[in-house]
Amino acid sequence: MFDGLDPLVLARIQFAFTVSFHFIFPAFSIGLASYLAVLEGLWLRTGKDLYLDLFKYWLKIFAIAFAMGVVSGIVMSYQFGTNWSVFSDLAGPVIGPLMAYEVLTAFFLEAGFLGVMLFGMKRVGKKLHYAATLMVAVGTFISAFWILSVNSWMHTPAGFEMGANGQYLPGDSWLEIIFNPSFPYRLVHTVIAAYLTTAFVVGAVGAWHLLRDRTNAHARKMFSMAMWMAALVAPVQIFAGDMHGLNTLEHQPQKVMAMEGHYESHPDGAPLYLFGIPNDEEQRLDYAIGIPKLSSLILGHSLNAPLAGLDTIPDDEQPPVTVVFWSFRLMVTIGMLMLGVGAWSLLARWRGKLYDWRGLHRAALVMGPSGFIAVIAGWVTTEVGRQPFTIYGLLRTADSVSPLGAPAVATSLVAFILVYFAVFGTGTWYLLKLMGHSPHLGETGVTRGDKGPIRTAGITPGPTQDPTQRNPGGTLARQGDRQGEQPA
Amino acid sequence: MSVNVDLTTVWAFIIAFAVFAYVVMDGFDLGIGVLFPTFAPGRERDQAMNSIAPFWDGNETWLVLGGGGLFAAFPLAYAIIMPATYPLIIAMLLGLVFRGVAFEFRWRDPAHRPLWDVAFTGGSLVAAMSQGMILGALLQGVAVEGRSYAGSWWDWLTPYTLLTGLGTVAGYALLGATWLIWRLEGKPQAHAFRLARIALIGTAALMGAVSLYNLGLRSEYAERWLSAPEIWFAAPVPIATGLVFIGLWRALSTRKESAPFFLSLALFLFGMAGLGVTIWPNVVPPGITIWDAAAPERSQVFMLVGVAITMPLIIAYTGWAYWVFRGKVGEESYH
Numbered sequence: 001m002f003d004g005l006d007p008l009v010l011a012r013i014q015f016a017f018t019v020s021f022h023f024i025f026p027a028f029s030i031g032l033a034s035y036l037a038v039l040e041g042l043w044l045r046t047g048k049d050l051y052l053d054l055f056k057y058w059l060k061i062f063a064i065a066f067a068m069g070v071v072s073g074i075v076m077s078y079q080f081g082t083n084w085s086v087f088s089d090l091a092g093p094v095i096g097p098l099m100a101y102e103v104l105t106a107f108f109l110e111a112g113f114l115g116v117m118l119f120g121m122k123r124v125g126k127k128l129h130y131a132a133t134l135m136v137a138v139g140t141f142i143s144a145f146w147i148l149s150v151n152s153w154m155h156t157p158a159g160f161e162m163g164a165n166g167q168y169l170p171g172d173s174w175l176e177i178i179f180n181p182s183f184p185y186r187l188v189h190t191v192i193a194a195y196l197t198t199a200f201v202v203g204a205v206g207a208w209h210l211l212r213d214r215t216n217a218h219a220r221k222m223f224s225m226a227m228w229m230a231a232l233v234a235p236v237q238i239f240a241g242d243m244h245g246l247n248t249l250e251h252q253p254q255k256v257m258a259m260e261g262h263y264e265s266h267p268d269g270a271p272l273y274l275f276g277i278p279n280d281e282e283q284r285l286d287y288a289i290g291i292p293k294l295s296s297l298i299l300g301h302s303l304n305a306p307l308a309g310l311d312t313i314p315d316d317e318q319p320p321v322t323v324v325f326w327s328f329r330l331m332v333t334i335g336m337l338m339l340g341v342g343a344w345s346l347l348a349r350w351r352g353k354l355y356d357w358r359g360l361h362r363a364a365l366v367m368g369p370s371g372f373i374a375v376i377a378g379w380v381t382t383e384v385g386r387q388p389f390t391i392y393g394l395l396r397t398a399d400s401v402s403p404l405g406a407p408a409v410a411t412s413l414v415a416f417i418l419v420y421f422a423v424f425g426t427g428t429w430y431l432l433k434l435m436g437h438s439p440h441l442g443e444t445g446v447t448r449g450d451k452g453p454i455r456t457a458g459i460t461p462g463p464t465q466d467p468t469q470r471n472p473g474g475t476l477a478r479q480g481d482r483q484g485e486q487p488a
Numbered sequence: 489m490s491v492n493v494d495l496t497t498v499w500a501f502i503i504a505f506a507v508f509a510y511v512v513m514d515g516f517d518l519g520i521g522v523l524f525p526t527f528a529p530g531r532e533r534d535q536a537m538n539s540i541a542p543f544w545d546g547n548e549t550w551l552v553l554g555g556g557g558l559f560a561a562f563p564l565a566y567a568i569i570m571p572a573t574y575p576l577i578i579a580m581l582l583g584l585v586f587r588g589v590a591f592e593f594r595w596r597d598p599a600h601r602p603l604w605d606v607a608f609t610g611g612s613l614v615a616a617m618s619q620g621m622i623l624g625a626l627l628q629g630v631a632v633e634g635r636s637y638a639g640s641w642w643d644w645l646t647p648y649t650l651l652t653g654l655g656t657v658a659g660y661a662l663l664g665a666t667w668l669i670w671r672l673e674g675k676p677q678a679h680a681f682r683l684a685r686i687a688l689i690g691t692a693a694l695m696g697a698v699s700l701y702n703l704g705l706r707s708e709y710a711e712r713w714l715s716a717p718e719i720w721f722a723a724p725v726p727i728a729t730g731l732v733f734i735g736l737w738r739a740l741s742t743r744k745e746s747a748p749f750f751l752s753l754a755l756f757l758f759g760m761a762g763l764g765v766t767i768w769p770n771v772v773p774p775g776i777t778i779w780d781a782a783a784p785e786r787s788q789v790f791m792l793v794g795v796a797i798t799m800p801l802i803i804a805y806t807g808w809a810y811w812v813f814r815g816k817v818g819e820e821s822y823h
Binding site for chain 1: 541542543545546548549551552553555556557559560561563564566567568569570571574575577578581582584585586588589591592593596597635636637638641783784786787790791794795798799802805806809812813
């Protein structure tokens with residue numbers, strides 16, 4: 001079994017699968033950690049229990065998303081060695097230390113303070129608890145910083161020299177490696193994407209509960225916050241994406257050629273193709289529909305700016321155009337839809353109808369998962385666009401792979417697929433179940449114990465039906481954290 | 489066995505420290521997972537799990553430091569060991585997936601809690617066994633050609649690796665049981681005392697068996713342990729280990745509450761020292777030394793700066809988190 005398959009292709013599928021699955025969780029938890037920090041900060045400043053309720057509501061969701069991010073992330077830290085051992089050996093001296101810094105400055109910080117954030121309010125008090133929340137939020141950002149530096153280095157390698165044994169060795173300046181040319185753009189674009197992803201999830205949950213009861217104060221608050229985020233950040237993201245694209249044009253032109261579907265060079269003004277069927281064999285875009293000169297205007301800031309096409313790139317150095325072409329369009333489309341929802345919400349707010357326009361709520365609900373799709377599509381665009389290289393222009397993917405037989409890789413791939421769909425599918429279901437409950441007065445935190453969460457979920461009447469029966473205005477000290485109530 | 493203290497040696501000790509920290513800290517988590525089904529469903533199990541819920545994620549981070557640190561400081565070793573033990577690594581990772589999500593999922597889904605309890609135990613068991621077998625596969629020697637693994641994908645499966653795997657499971661169970669002695673009281677604590685004794689006997693037997701097996705495994709190991717002058721460096725390790733075993737047995741007999749856990753840590757420390765003596769200065773026996781596999785000096789220095797700055801902080805706030813959640817996991821809190 002599996003002997004006829006190509007281990008390289010299997011290893012690539014496995015990496016794509018495990019990293020795509022993993023990326024979903026941090027894309028959510030980076031934004032959510034910051035949102036939690038904002039909510040807790042607002043609670044401490046205003047003293048309004050509404051914010052504490054929302055904090056505890058999203059904390060339960062965060063706990064699950066974070067756990068799934070951790071376990072799928074550990075897989076990634078070993079995938080480099082298991083399936084890409086040659087790459088690891090050669091690039092280890094340069095990117096290994098950056099990943100070690102990620103562990104030292106981010107993972108420990110997040111993990112060290114997570115326990116206090118989830119269970120420790122009663123034990124450490126409000127202020128220290130808020131400090132723990134901030135540490136977790138900062139940790140998620142630092143983590144993004146280092147891993148995107150590593151990833152960017154693979155796109156735009158800088159500051160290295162070649163060793164006699166074929167290894168990539170660090171040069172004089174680590175700053176040159178860390179702040180390689182594409183890193184600042186990628187970092188900004190990706191972190192904003194994480195914030196937008198979270199905003200649209202929060203917005204969709206708010207919209208869902210508004211559609212059921214438009215007077216729901218908790219739902220109103222989270223919907224309003226999410227829509228501010230969408231309205232303000234979506235345009236920033238489109239601008240950041242444009243800058244990132246220009247940076248890519250400078251350093252990885254063939255990726256942009258694939259994104260644009262430019263097989264042929266355009267010496268005096270290139271069209272922006274809206275649609276087309278990439279045809280690698282014939283090296284042309286079939287059934288192309290485009291707007292003349294617009295691509296040159298966007299990328300070259302002039303209608304007649306010349307743009308080279310894939311005809312200037314040897315066949316064996318071209319990325320697969322179809323995937324890059326479509327994933328890019330998918331990402332951009334979602335970005336524009338996000339912009340539209342943000343603008344719509346501004347209009348509704350201006351008219352005083354933010355909590356009344358059902359159409360807006362429905363649109364926000366539908367857009368709930370859009371951030372994840374956009375993030376994965378963007379990831380596919382940039383990573384597939386780097387092919388056929390792992391280290392752009394230097395080390396081919398085919399020369400990076402572990403010396404493993406097809407049966408080993410295929411078996412593990414099947415195991416990952418089965419386990420991930422079962423485990424993370426179930427986890428996603430639990431997340432949706434939590435989101436389906438309306439946030440309410442006296443929301444409980446992450447409870448532990450034989451009576452804790454069961455009570456929340458089942459024994460008492462559904463919280464939305466009669467919130468007055470619950471301990472009103474419950475603070476953590478009275479209401480929430482059962483773990484924290486253990487005697488010292 | 490001369491030890492020149494250079495950067496590479498320093499890094500070997502840092503990685504060894506990370507691995508040790510992981511083994512003992514996630515060791516008791518995984519051990520509790522292995523012992524979990526012997527506790528009564530309901531309060532006993534909830535308490536066992538609550539005793540580690542705030543810590544498991546931080547504990548597991550040491551595994552990322554061990555793996556990531558190996559990648560960074562000894563990339564060649566990382567690039568050889570991972571493919572050589574491929575199925576074990578994958579099994580360990582998948583085991584850790586089930587173990588990790590079970591912490592959250594079992595509270596979210598009371599109807600399927602027994603299922604997630606099985607996932608918790610199964611995941612812990614698979615991860616523990618895989619880790620022990622990875623150690624065994626490394627100790628028995630890895631086939632290398634050039635800069636790559638050159639064996640088949642079943643080399644890791646031998647009677648010896650099964651023995652090291654079982655030894656690790658028993659050792660983790662000992663750590664888990666002694667942790668629970670420390671953190672529980674009443675009936676489940678009495679149960680943990682019983683489990684600790686069984687685990688201690690199992691650990692002693694398997695550790696002894698692995699040690700004897702080592703002498704026959706590779707001639708250089710026997711030489712290391714049995715010939716002068718090396719024996720003078722090596723001999724204190726098994727002697728100290730033996731003393732710890734005796735002390736641990738007595739601590740369990742006299743119903744000491746925290747001493748058994750710390751003596752179990754000491755047991756692992758000496759076990760680790762024994763392994764160090766056995767393979768030094770190789771990182772991938774038989775042929776790859778730490779100097780063969782080391783990253784260049786610039787990488788080592790850059791990371792050493794990071795370790796020097798962050799490690800004291802990490803230890804401080806990790807210690808603080810343990811301090812915050814100190815004491816018994818009582819049942820009073822639920823009434």
